[in-house]
Structures are given as C-alpha cells and as structure tokens.
Amino acid sequence: MYFDNNSTTKCDPIVLEAMKPFLEEQYGNPSSIYSLGVYSKEKIQQARKEIADFLNADEDEIIFTSCASESNVCAILSAIQSDPSKKHIITTSVEHASIMETMKYLEQLGYDITYLSVDQFGRLDLQELRSSIRKDTLLIAVMMANNELGNIYPIAEISAIARENHILFHCDAVQAIGKMKIDLKELDIDTLSFSGHKIYAPKGIGILYVKREIPYVPLIFGHQEKNRRGGTENVPYIIGLGKAIELLKNHELDNQKIATLRDQLEEQLKTQIPDILVYGDPINRISNTLSIAFKGVKATELLLVLESFQIYVSTGSACNSYEEKPSYVLEACHADLDNYSPIRISLGRYNTEEEIEKLIKGIVKAVAMLRKKGSRE
Numbered sequence: 001m002y003f004d005n006n007s008t009t010k011c012d013p014i015v016l017e018a019m020k021p022f023l024e025e026q027y028g029n030p031s032s033i034y035s036l037g038v039y040s041k042e043k044i045q046q047a048r049k050e051i052a053d054f055l056n057a058d059e060d061e062i063i064f065t066s067c068a069s070e071s072n073v074c075a076i077l078s079a080i081q082s083d084p085s086k087k088h089i090i091t092t093s094v095e096h097a098s099i100m101e102t103m104k105y106l107e108q109l110g111y112d113i114t115y116l117s118v119d120q121f122g123r124l125d126l127q128e129l130r131s132s133i134r135k136d137t138l139l140i141a142v143m144m145a146n147n148e149l150g151n152i153y154p155i156a157e158i159s160a161i162a163r164e165n166h167i168l169f170h171c172d173a174v175q176a177i178g179k180m181k182i183d184l185k186e187l188d189i190d191t192l193s194f195s196g197h198k199i200y201a202p203k204g205i206g207i208l209y210v211k212r213e214i215p216y217v218p219l220i221f222g223h224q225e226k227n228r229r230g231g232t233e234n235v236p237y238i239i240g241l242g243k244a245i246e247l248l249k250n251h252e253l254d255n256q257k258i259a260t261l262r263d264q265l266e267e268q269l270k271t272q273i274p275d276i277l278v279y280g281d282p283i284n285r286i287s288n289t290l291s292i293a294f295k296g297v298k299a300t301e302l303l304l305v306l307e308s309f310q311i312y313v314s315t316g317s318a319c320n321s322y323e324e325k326p327s328y329v330l331e332a333c334h335a336d337l338d339n340y341s342p343i344r345i346s347l348g349r350y351n352t353e354e355e356i357e358k359l360i361k362g363i364v365k366a367v368a369m370l371r372k373k374g375s376r377e
Ligand code: PLP
Pocket: 006, 007, 066, 067, 068, 069, 070, 096, 098, 143, 145, 146, 147, 172, 174, 175, 194, 195, 196, 205, 206, 318, 319
C-alpha cells in the first residue's frame, strides 16, 4: 500500500500506453526533416499545446526539461543574468533542496539571500516579505505548495508584491500541479516549474514555464526548444507528460475524494491514538498530505514497522530521507523533533477507502508497539 505520492507517483497505464509507440516504431529524432522525425516533432507540439492550455499559457512559454530540479536551477540562473547589478534574492526557509542548494551556490558567488521565516504551522508572513525588499532585490522564489507539510502559499499576493516592486518571481509548482487550479494568465508569475513524476508520468521529465516577456538565458545550449534547452528531446516522456496533463482533466474529482480520505484518516488517528501532533497549515493545505507525529515515537522506526506491514510512508521529503539530519523544513517550524518526529502520508489517485482503513489499523498497531517498547527501554 503506497502512501508516498509527494515523493513520486505510479505511472498511469494510459500514460504508458501513449508513450509506447515512441519507444518502439516512432523513434524519429524531432530535428530530422523526413517524416519519421516530423511525426515526433508534431506530437511534441501537441503535448506542448496540451500543457500550455492546461496552465492557460502560450505554447512558446513552455520548455521541456529533464526534471523540476533542472527547471528551478535554470529559472534562477537565468534570472541572475538579467541584471548583474542586483545581488539580493528573497526565498523561504522551506523551499525544495533544488532551490536551497542553488541559493547556497549563489551565496558563494556573492549574492545576499533572505530566507523568509515561517511560523510553527509553516506559514509565511507577507509583512516580512515586504520589509525584506531592497533596491537591489532581483528575484523572489516561493513554492506554491510545500512537499513536506502540504502548505499552500499565497502566490497571487506574493506575485503582486513582486510586480509592484519590479522584481522577478519564480514559483516551484511541483506539489501544486493537479491538486489546485493554476491559471498563468491570472497569476502573474514570471517562471514556474513542475515535474512529470508527481502527476502519474515517468521520472525524468519536467517543465519550465517562462513568461513571454521575460528574457531567458539557457543553461544547456543547443537549437532545441527554440534555443532555450539543448539536447535531443525526450520524445516518449514528453508524450507521456502531455497525456498525464490531459488525464488530470478527467481526474478533477480525485482531489475531493482524496481530501475526504485524508480527513478521515486524520480524524480517526486523532480519536484512536493519544498525544498526536499534526504539522502544517490546518487551513491552506493541499488535499493529499498529512504530516503527523505520535509523541515519543521515532518516525524512522515507525516507517520500518509500517513497511513490515507492507505500508509505505515517508519521514519527510524523499530527497533527504536517507540523511540523518533532521528536516530543515520542520526545523524552520521550530518543531519539537525529539518528542514529535512526523511521518508524511501523501495520498494519490489509486488509494482506496479500504487501504485507508488498513493504514489506520497499521498505524494504531505500530504506535502501540513502539510506545510499549519505548516504555520498557
Ligand atoms: N520541488 C518540489 C516542491 C518537490 O517536491 C520536488 C520533488 O520532490 C522537486 C522540486 C524536484 O522535482 P524533480 O524530482 O522532478 O527534480
């Protein structure tokens, strides 16, 4: 039973089906001018249109990349080249590692980075954002939804602040895509990233949206993607991503179903287990995520006991779950990790009510076992 959909999702069989011909007989290079290549090129354009329409963007604002990490890094590195005289960037203390590591790199190059703080629920204070703005602020980078907590950040307000102050705005929408409406004609965002493998497409394909008016300096040079991202296009994965986006339209109701299951799960765990703490914003939270801790129970131990019941959850973000270091996102929330170390449960399209019941039973049993063991030690 898989409950780690913020980490990655299972590829939808319809997506796989759509990709298959491009791994078999339709192997043409989209740059070739004979029909095998032209066919690949046309299909890429169709996928691009599907994605652009979904985001209410224009087709030439969509660049295919290898993953959202690449998209994030490219957006930031392009932004810094747009005005080398400006050396200040504002981001948050809860961004994904791909943003955080890029910021650390920029610090080495002499940039000054402001990491906005969050409160115990992981919420931002927009007043802090306003007062952090300086004459030399070049870029604001804030995610749409957080991978560990599920918090949704007020992107419309943040983009308005960026606009008023003539600052570029980058948004990591990896955990938001498919879970909430993203209309890029309504939201004034300059660059935005997301990834295929969080929406039932394969790993290894990402999107970077670059608003038409924004100058873009590529990281990988080459003629593909209108000179903005070199390298022969990953045709099968691009087709898969186009299909996954198309499928999101048929799955609009999934979010309601998933939210109901998540709320049931939270409710039941709170009633059946004493001394529980739920992390994150209880109001502005994506439908599928629950970050929950059981007093005195170590998340890593709980994860292993649950695994022995064939239940997969995470201890935080997948990217740092092998590290012994506590999560910087939870540290930013001043979490009492010695007593309340959380597991992250992130539901997806394929989870059923039956599975949720088994998950509740599994957690109740595992927490009781671990608390008993802890009291004996
Ligand atoms: N941004 C967020 C918020 C994420 O959760 C992730 C993946 O976990 C990424 C970026 C990176 O995505 P990718 O694996 O496509 O590089």
